[in-house]
Amino acid sequence: MSFRRYLPHYLMIAPFMILFAAFFLYPILSGLFYSFHDWNGVKAPEFVGLGNYDRILVSREFLRAMGNLFFYIAITVPLGIFVALGLALLVDSFTGRWANFFRNAFFMPVVLPAFLAATIWRWIYAPNFGLLNMILGWFGVPSVNFLNDTGSMIYALVAVDIWVSAGFNMVIILAGLKNIPTELYEAARLDGASKMQQITHITIPMLGPVLFFVFTYGLISAMQVFDKPWLLTGSSFTSYGGRRNALLFPVMDMMGRAFGGVKFGEAAAYGFLLTVAIVFVTALMFALRAWSERK
Amino acid sequence: MSRTTALRGPVTVWTVLKWTLAIAIAIVAVFPIWWMFNVVFSQPGEPVSLNPRLWPTSLSAGIDKIRMIFTETGYLGAYFISITYALLTIVGVLLIASLAAFEFSLFKFPGRRIMFGIVMLALMVPTAVTIIPTYLLTSRLGWLNTMQGLVVPGLASAFGLFMLVQFMRAVPKEMIEAARLDGAGHFQIYWHVALPLCSNAMITLAILTFIQTWGNYMWPLIIGTRTEMYTVGQVVGMFNSPLSHHTVDTVMTANLLAAIPPLLFFLIFQRKIVEGIAMSGTKG
Numbered sequence: 001m002s003f004r005r006y007l008p009h010y011l012m013i014a015p016f017m018i019l020f021a022a023f024f025l026y027p028i029l030s031g032l033f034y035s036f037h038d039w040n041g042v043k044a045p046e047f048v049g050l051g052n053y054d055r056i057l058v059s060r061e062f063l064r065a066m067g068n069l070f071f072y073i074a075i076t077v078p079l080g081i082f083v084a085l086g087l088a089l090l091v092d093s094f095t096g097r098w099a100n101f102f103r104n105a106f107f108m109p110v111v112l113p114a115f116l117a118a119t120i121w122r123w124i125y126a127p128n129f130g131l132l133n134m135i136l137g138w139f140g141v142p143s144v145n146f147l148n149d150t151g152s153m154i155y156a157l158v159a160v161d162i163w164v165s166a167g168f169n170m171v172i173i174l175a176g177l178k179n180i181p182t183e184l185y186e187a188a189r190l191d192g193a194s195k196m197q198q199i200t201h202i203t204i205p206m207l208g209p210v211l212f213f214v215f216t217y218g219l220i221s222a223m224q225v226f227d228k229p230w231l232l233t234g235s236s237f238t239s240y241g242g243r244r245n246a247l248l249f250p251v252m253d254m255m256g257r258a259f260g261g262v263k264f265g266e267a268a269a270y271g272f273l274l275t276v277a278i279v280f281v282t283a284l285m286f287a288l289r290a291w292s293e294r295k
Numbered sequence: 296m297s298r299t300t301a302l303r304g305p306v307t308v309w310t311v312l313k314w315t316l317a318i319a320i321a322i323v324a325v326f327p328i329w330w331m332f333n334v335v336f337s338q339p340g341e342p343v344s345l346n347p348r349l350w351p352t353s354l355s356a357g358i359d360k361i362r363m364i365f366t367e368t369g370y371l372g373a374y375f376i377s378i379t380y381a382l383l384t385i386v387g388v389l390l391i392a393s394l395a396a397f398e399f400s401l402f403k404f405p406g407r408r409i410m411f412g413i414v415m416l417a418l419m420v421p422t423a424v425t426i427i428p429t430y431l432l433t434s435r436l437g438w439l440n441t442m443q444g445l446v447v448p449g450l451a452s453a454f455g456l457f458m459l460v461q462f463m464r465a466v467p468k469e470m471i472e473a474a475r476l477d478g479a480g481h482f483q484i485y486w487h488v489a490l491p492l493c494s495n496a497m498i499t500l501a502i503l504t505f506i507q508t509w510g511n512y513m514w515p516l517i518i519g520t521r522t523e524m525y526t527v528g529q530v531v532g533m534f535n536s537p538l539s540h541h542t543v544d545t546v547m548t549a550n551l552l553a554a555i556p557p558l559l560f561f562l563i564f565q566r567k568i569v570e571g572i573a574m575s576g577t578k579g
Contacts (some may be wrong), residue, residue: 009404009481013410015391016391016456019447019450023450024417028424041431070403102320104565106320108328111506115553120550227513229513278423
């Protein structure tokens with residue numbers, strides 16, 4: 001009787017829940033199954049226990065990808081927030097039309113597809129005739145092959161990354177700035193606080209939750225970076241990661257194992273390893289926040 | 296906006312500095328896009344190094360390049376695939392997510408909390424863990440190199456549901472009751488009462504879905520392996536690959552054409568886009 005009463009509700013959520021179960025829940029479970037099997041997509045999956053996980057953890061590519069990832073995250077996440085906060089404060093210091101103008105200008109790269117950002121920047125980075133080398137040339141700096149010199153490749157990626165994502169984070173921080181009560185600044189000014197003091201003592205503490213979101217979200221997406229390094233290095237499934245794997249990242253390694261090496265079991269296991277790492281980092285972030293709020 | 300008084304004052308060193316800085320950053324942000332535009336709209340064959348391409352020089356040369364790329368390469372087909380992919384995804388996501396959001400936000404029924412909770416957990420699961428098994432499922436369904444293979448697996452958007460639920464919660468319960476007393480059926484209440492009230496959120500979600508689908512590179516890369524299923528992203532990737540034989544002019548034309556739809560969307564809907572992102576960030 002009660003089921004009949006609720007039937008209209010279930011019918012309305014059915015399309016979402018069925019698709020969700022089929023293309024989200026089921027793949028996760030089947031991925032877990034494949035991760036314990038050796039499978040090339042054709043022959044029957046063969047159970048190998050933790051063999052896939054073992055093989056990944058000791059492989060040279062995994063270590064290289066993880067090393068790159070740590071280095072990349074350590075630069076791009078803090079620098080990205082710093083730049084975004086700076087942009088937000090800058091836009092906020094303007095009013096009316098100019099605030100809108102600068103906000104839109106800074107935001108414009110965000111709407112471009114990431115693949116496009118990577119391909120445009122490949123031309124800017126190009127040796128000899130690229131825009132960046134041309135500008136450096138005016139100052140007498142010899143041409144640098146930014147995307148083939150293992151010393152500069154990660155920094156080249158970070159620059160593209162910040163070019164793309166700074167505007168996104170800026171918009172979120174700007175929304176946070178709007179929620180800070182004006183009286184706080186007025187009180188601080190009456191107490192003789194300088195602009196810098198107002199920023200460090202009012203703006204940044206009041207932005208705490210927003211900055212936490214931007215930081216955590218940035219961290220999670222940086223851990224899954226794919227399009228930008230893939231296209232900056234001109235990768236394909238037969239050859240990826242750039243010179244000496246200097247721009248090899250975990251998701252690239254995973255995709256390469258699946259579609260280059262046709263090892264779907266190993267790739268599924270890779271996905272789970274990465275998820276465990278991401279869940280761990282996210283949990284750590286929330287624990288840190290709870291701990292710092294208690295203090 | 297009044298809080299900006301904290302940083303405002305008469306023309307000082309600070310004012311000059313902040314304008315210089317803002318303009319310099321605006322140039323860095325916009326110049327690569329402007330430069331791409333200029334390379335396309337200039338005489339072909341000029342070496343880029345001799346001409347920094349600070350402004351467009353030839354409209355007709357640009358139009359010729361665009362015509363050439365549409366007629367002599369598979370670009371037009373890819374454009375068609377990408378637009379179809381984006382439109383079908385938008386329609387599907389909006390319809391399916393709004394139906395579910397209507398129920399989850401306005402009604403009580405057994406299993407509501409647990410189902411909604413599971414979907415919200417999905418927001419935290421990285422794509423990395425689902426992409427390979429979802430590919431394997433799609434391939435087993437025989438959907439590789441098909442439009443349904445591109446579209447259907449992405450339709451149950453947890454983000455879309457989350458966003459619409461936030462909005463539908465604000466629909467007054469009295470309006471629903473009033474509609475029911477007037478004899479409206481369940482679906483009619485959804486269609487005539489709830490949907491019109493959150494048309495703003497629907498538009499924002501549509502725009503964000505468009506930008507995301509148009510920019511999706513990884514999924515089409517593995518689902519569409521045949522040239523006739525290539526999306527704009529893949530074609531742009533091919534033009535830019537180290538093995539490509541195309542000149543800078545052609546490659547930049549390919550890039551520009553891929554940039555135009557999202558840039559147009561942005562110029563038309565800038566407020567909605569910015570608000571949508573700000574909202575997803577601050578409520579998330």
